[in-house]
Amino acid sequence: MTIRDVEVIAPNFKRRLSGVTSTIIQLLPLQARDIGIATMGPDVLPAAVPRLGYGGLLSLWQRPKRHRRRIWHARRNTEMLTGLVLRDLLRMKLRLVFTSAAQRRHTAYTRFLIRRMDAVIATSGRSAAYLDVPATVILHGIDLDRFGPDGALPSGPGADGLEGRRVIGCSGRIRHQKGTDLFVAAMIALLPSRPEWTAVITGRTTAEHAGFEAGLRAAIETAGLSERIRFLGEVEDVVPWFRRFDLYVAPPRNEGFGLTPLEAMASGTPVVASDAGAFAEMIVEGVTGRVVPVGDAEALAAAIAPYLDDDALRRRAGEAALAHVRTAFPLAREASQIAGVYRSVWALDDRG
Incomplete structure (x- = not known):
């Protein structure tokens, strides 16, 4: 290319x-x-993701073949700022698009950057409500070729001892923000009976949150549930686990968007979640x-309990979840809607 x-x-x-990186990868x-698109940045993405080296910046004064300007689609402040420098200071032939997932009012600095974008995408209606500029709401989609009910199940040490058992899962970094403690509290209340x-x-614990995990493990041990509430750490591939889970729980206190409920539902697994991100x-x-x-361990446990006790309810919810995601959240839908935003931005030049 x-x-x-490009x-x-x-x-x-x-x-x-x-989460942002995962979105780009997918x-x-x-x-x-359908379009000439590439990423730019540290060489950490899979080979399947088209990319440009930093040297490509020197060529951005050139216009692309099919349009008067190319689009710089930022998803972080640093990327918006870089786009502004390239467009407004270096006078490169760019239009700027920003995707916002924040579930809070932006800082004054971020609002300054956003006001200078040519178009803004919000990943949920809630995210759009925190913006001071018009935005197109485009919810994330899910790769239905990767996430589905059919395929390999987890194997190895983490899966040992789970044969024939019902499994309730929770995935994400181990920290207060992600509500891991709420999940543990609900499990301590529900599992004994x-x-x-x-x-x-499943999920990684960074050094700064090691004490948080240690406190959870101590509570689990006190409850006598160390063999039935398991921390697996960061697993090599979480996809088989979504198939293995009979119920998935997403309990964060705050979240930008949050893909894991979609990944679970695409695997035919029903979900109980907090009212964070775009879960609702x-x-x-x-x-x-x-x-x-959000933050209510008792309400979380009360919502989980019927799914643990009623196989038919859980099966119906899983079937409905799979059908819903396949209809409303295919990745192709997200790509198509983003392409529509790109076309509207290119039309600004056509009218000019």
Whole structure:
């Protein structure tokens, strides 16, 4: 791909895997089927993601083949700032698009940057409500080729001893923000009277949150549930676990968007989640799962309990979840809607 073939640049200026990085990894190969798109940044993304080296910046004064300007699609402050420098100071032929997932009012600095974008996308209606500028709401989609009910199940040490057992899962970094303590509290309340169930927690614990995890482990040990509430750490591939979970719980206190409920539902697994991120916009209340108030361990446990006790309810919810995600949240839908935003931005030049 030459620089003139590149119509959109979606920079990724973060080395560590994050929700934003995951979105880029999933979307760009699909978008590249229809438009000339590439990422730019540290070389940490899979080879399937088209990318430009930093040297490509020197060519951005050139216009792309099919449009008067190319689009710089930022998802972080640093990427917005870089786009502004390239467009407004260096006078490169760019239009700027920003995707906002924040569930809070932005800082004055971020609002300053956002006001200078040519178009803004919000990943949920709640995110859009915190913006001071018009935005197009485009909820994330899910890769239905990767996440589905059919395929390999987890194996190895983490899966040992789970044969024939019901499994309730929770995935994400181990920290207060993610509500891991709420999940543990609910499990301590529910599991003693339900001996056929085991809880599995996947996700990394950074050094600064090691004490938080230690406190959870101590509470679990005191409750006599160390064999039935398991911390697996960061697993190599979480996809088989979503298939293995009989019920998935997403209890964060705050979240930008939050893909894990979609990943679970795409695997045919019902979900109980807190009212964080876009969870209330992706879960059909009482049909594909339940949504409970943020930070309420008792409400979380009360919503989980019926799914542990009623196999038919859990099966119906899982089937409904799978059908709902396949209809409303395919990744192709997200890519198509983003392409619509790009077309509206390019039309600004056509009118000029």
